[in-house]
């Protein structure tokens with residue numbers, strides 16, 4: 001493979017390039033080279049088209065024409081710089097959508113917030129000539145290879161590695177931020193003061209929901225059933241099983257005691273959510289009807305424990321807020337380019353809301369996400385098979401973007417596959 005790369009260096013590669021708003025082309029681009037001693041060059045085996053690519057596609061964020069699109073790749077390392085791990089050469093690697101140094105001295109990387117590594121960069125984003133070309137091309141340059149690249153775990157397919165680099169890790173991050181990685185009765189279900197009181201032996205006045213067994217199961221809502229939303233549903237259900245003590249591969253374990261509603265207005269996406277284990281709610285019936293269904297299901301709780309907002313638009317954020325119970329958690333993962341929130345500080349105060357958002361630290365969360373994905377596989381759930389709807393060659397990428405961007409029925413995750421040569 002390294003020989004193949006060297007042979008290609010004098011030529012060009014095919015790449016999906018940004019021309020202008022709603023205009024892309026598949027054209028020739030230079031084959032990337034090692035520019036920094038910490039770089040690696042990855043021969044891309046598969047590249048994803050992501051919902052957040054559409055912000056660039058629609059011109060919601062400033063972006064250089066000529067940039068190669070894409071930040072989701074899996075492939076083989078064909079070249080490494082002098083200060084990159086030499087044993088990565090030839091390895092099949094997963095790549096988080098933002099690079100990060102991984103140094104112990106880096107506060108962001110050390111605390112598991114790789115997405116905020118000061119040296120890190122988003123793949124496939126350039127402005128004013130600064131930034132990185134993306135991975136929707138035959139080869140990609142990945143800076144900070146030591147901190148960024150992860151060998152594909154044994155037993156996982158390259159396509160699963162692709163999902164771990166972004167959308168599955170992002171869905172898991174959203175579910176964890178919603179409190180689903182916390183022990184039951186804590187996290188979203190109790191305040192920090194209640195937990196501290198329990199630790200200090202203070203009488204737990206109103207702490208645990210004492211009548212929990214008789215109360216309706218806690219309600220969670222996923223807003224947006226695109227590929228990230230579907231991943232969030234799978235991750236949420238598996239986190240509920242983990243916290244209920246269900247062992248890996250235990251297919252006989254009862255379903256988690258919770259209801260997860262999934263909201264969208266595209267029938268094929270709602271069907272995907274239902275297959276993933278959620279109860280679909282059609283937004284076509286109106287936001288008020290969705291909210292009413294959530295409130296009814298939650299009974300005396302008065303709304304959802306947490307809402308996982310996987311769209312990145314104020315309409316979705318507004319609906320998410322409306323569905324929350326007092327003291328609930330709004331876990332927002334979508335990139336939202338609106339200039340302000342659809343709810344006021346007073347609204348947030350009056351509902352005692354916890355709001356969590358931010359770019360998924362994919363590199364930091366990938367080891368956990370790999371295990372959650374493996375647990376799902378062990379119960380016969382193939383997340384990649386559920387979310388990837390189209391596998392295409394690069395020459396068909398412009399049409400695929402058009403279909404994905406228009407939310408055409410049946411179009412979920414698109415993966416651009418590259419041949420063996």
Ligand SMILES: [Zn+2]
Nearest residue numbers: 050052072166
């Ligand atoms: Zn992505």
Ligand SMILES: [Zn+2]
Nearest residue numbers: 101106109117
């Ligand atoms: Zn760092």
